[in-house]
Amino acid sequence: MKIMNNRFAKILPLSVAMVLAFSCERELDDLQPAEYPSNPNVFIDGFSGGLEYAAFGGSVPTAFDVDNEVTYLNTSETSMRFEVPDAGDPRGAYAGGAxxxxxxxxxTEYDALTFWAKASKAANIDVxxxxxxxxxxxxxxxxxxxxxxxxxQKYIIPxxxxxxxxxxxxxxxxSEGPEDGRGYTFWVDELKFEKLGTLAHPKHSMLNGEDQVETSFVGVSKRIEGLSSTFNLPTGVNRTVGVTPAYFEFASSDESIAVVDGSGVVTVVGGPGTAEITATVGGVAAEGSLTIESVGDFVNAPTPVIPQDNVISLFSEAYMNEPVDYYNxxxxxxxxxxxxxxxxxxxxVLNYTDFNFVGIQFTSPTIDATAMTHLHIDIYLPNPLAGTARMQLEVVDFGSGGTGVFATDIPASQAQQWISLDVPLSNFAGLGSRAELAQVIFVDVNxxxxxxxxxxxxxxxxxxxxxxxxxxxxxPTHPSDDVLSIFSEAYPSLEGTDFFPNWGQATVVSEVAIDxxxxxxxxxxxxxxxxLAEAQDVSDMAFLHIDYWTDNSAQLNVFLISPGPVxxxxxxxxxxxxxxxxxxxxxDFSPVALDNLIQLKFDGNGxxxxxxxxFRK
Known part of the structure; x- marks a missing residue:
């Protein structure tokens, strides 16, 4: 198994000073744009003029060397040799540099970087x-x-x-690491830029070629990911190249709703409204698009009200947070x-895109949650759901506690609003000790x-x-004839009402006697x-009455629901x-069909x- 590393987080520091001198006798209008050399050679029997090398941080600094024994067809004087280390090598975890x-x-006059290469064993170079x-x-x-x-073999990078x-x-x-824990050697020769003229059928993609639609808010920014270019090589093989945003010309269909800069960062600036983000590369339209459906100002998650002394926080502006290794x-x-x-x-706000699963890790130190009873998370699904979703939460103990699993259903009606999950830790099946908690994992089950x-x-x-x-x-004092009761001892209430339907909720429902x-x-x-046991017609009623009491809730909504659901x-x-x-x-509940009411719902926290x-007249 290949050992992977975050290899580009650190590089050797370099400083380059450039001094430009201009004659005081020249007029500014006489200045011409600087002309740069068009030398295509990188390494042909040695370094081309002005070429330098620096190893990436964490790599073996001596991984690269010049070899005068193994060369392409033995016709070159020297080649580039790269020694990939074994796993656990104290000199560095991988070979890598620029x-x-x-x-x-x-x-600008070339269309490909080409080189010849071979290795001491068959392998796949990471990058x-x-x-x-x-x-x-x-x-x-x-x-x-x-x-x-x-x-x-000859290799071509368009x-x-x-x-x-x-x-x-x-x-x-x-950049390359050990394969199956073992290192090896590879050689590169005749490294240069060429004008092949035989690259065909360019295809460029943003968001991996997908047409994505995302609900968003004013002030939210998102970077366009999934950028690539694909060319058909002279061999007939399609070569896909991962690229940076600077190759793309991004455009917004409505800059009053969303703007996009040269680095592919989309920022929602207005709303409500819709803007489509597209791109071209060299005049060729890129596949994929991002449609931003701005609903206006962002609504923050409810502010927690639980005292700090009762909380161990991983991510919240309301509390002091524990050290976290990473949120993804x-x-x-x-x-x-x-x-x-x-x-x-x-x-x-944490924003997870292209979601299948993701983990939050906290190991320095782990968390002793033995005295804790619940895990709280506020989540918001910005995109409409086609049907019921199922979110699985996993809590992992790096000691003897193992992994606890809890899953909850999220109906389509719960999308595009904050959902507060308060899950008893006892509901995480399989979780034993909570003395060394180290991970919280989210999984998209469906x-x-x-x-x-x-x-x-x-x-x-x-x-x-x-x-x-x-x-x-x-x-209550309203006349009974003017009332349709759902829950009250003051009136006859509808029979057959289910006050705890299984919708995958974390809420604990009970009836308690007060006075x-x-x-x-x-x-x-x-x-x-x-x-409700059966649909009700409340169109002749005027109000929904509720008596409610809470001393620790920061958000509470009530819904009426008709088929659709609406x-x-x-x-x-x-x-x-x-x-x-x-x-x-x-x-206030429009456009719910009051003559076909099937459910009520509460959401919030506390x-x-x-x-x-x-209901009353």
Missing amino acids: FFTTVGRDL VGFGNDLGEARHQASVSGLAITTNW LPDPSRLTAEKGLFYY GFWEPFQTTLSADFEVNGDR GNIPGFYADNIFFYDDSTPPTMPATAAPT GNNTLKYTGLNYQGIQ ETPVSLTVPTSGWGSVDIPLS DIFLDNIY
Whole structure:
């Protein structure tokens, strides 16, 4: 198995000073653009003029050398030799470095970087390319997993758009680690830029060629990923090159909604409205697009209200956070999830895109959550759901606790709003000890969650019984003939109502007696449905009445739902000061079909007490 590393996080520091001198007798109008040499050679029997080499940080610094014994067809005087180390080599974890010049070269007349190569054994070089100048590396292009054999073969790396390479300093770079734990040697010879004239059928892609649609908000930024260029080589093989955004000309269909800069960063600047982001490379339209559906201003996740002393936080502006190794380790080879985190109104938000699974790791130190009872996470699915999604959470203990698994269903109606998950740690099947927690992992079980936002990720202690209302809810006084009751001891209520339908929620539902009056209690609310035994016609009613009480909720919404589902939330003021009583005009729930009402739903957070839920004239 190949040992992978984050190889480009550190490089050897270099400093280059360039001094330009102009004669004081020259007029500014006489100055001409600098002309850069068009020398195509990189290594032909030795370094070309001005070429330098620097090893990447963490690599074996002596991995590269000049070889005068093994050369292409034994016709060259020297070749480039690269020694890949064994796993665990104290000198470095891999071989990697860049060949660059301090003065740029004009490569616009060429269409490919070519070289001959062989290896001491068949292998796949992690990365080979050009454009890494140990600086901004704006025009980097590379081939991943380049298959190399024990025989000399010619390799071609197409230039995505040569017209961009007017002053390129990064002429060649590579990175390769041990394969199956063992190192090996490979050689490169006759390394140069060429005008082949036989590269055909250019195809460029953004977002891996997909047409993506994303709901977003004013102030949110997203970098365009999945950039590549593919050419048909003279051998008939298609070669795909990973490229940087500087090769692309990005455009927005409506810059009052979203703008995109030269580095491929899309920023939502207005809304509501829609803007489509597209691109071209050298005048050729790129496959793939990003449609931003801005809904306007961003709504931050609910602010947690649990005291700091009861919390161990991984990610939240409301608390002091514990040290975290990373919020996205990008575990190869199967993970596709990328990160495009953003900050709005001073609140940082984790943004996971191309989601299949992703892990948060915290090992320095691990976390002792023995005294904690729950895991809290706020998530937001910015894209519409085609159907019910299923999110799996895993909590991993690096000691003797093993891995605990909990899964929850997310109905399509829960998309495009914050969902608060408060999961008892006892619900994580398979989790033993919680003394050395080290990872929280998210998994898309059904494969239909394109991405999600996350905030307020923390463990907390909820072992102290929550405060309860000192008195029962006020007794209603509306005439019984004018009321259709869902839950109330003051009126006959609908029969067959299910107050705990299995919608995959984390909420714990119970009935408690307060002053002898049965009261509905939601503990650790994330969302909770009420399923009516049969559809109801409340079109002749005027209000939905609710009595509610909470001292620790920061968000509470109530929904009416008709088939479709069609649902509309109404926000309730929380926390309350005593019992809160509301009469919500049914017109506030438009466009719900009031003559075909099938469900009610609450979502938010905290512990909620409910009574006297009824419709009235």
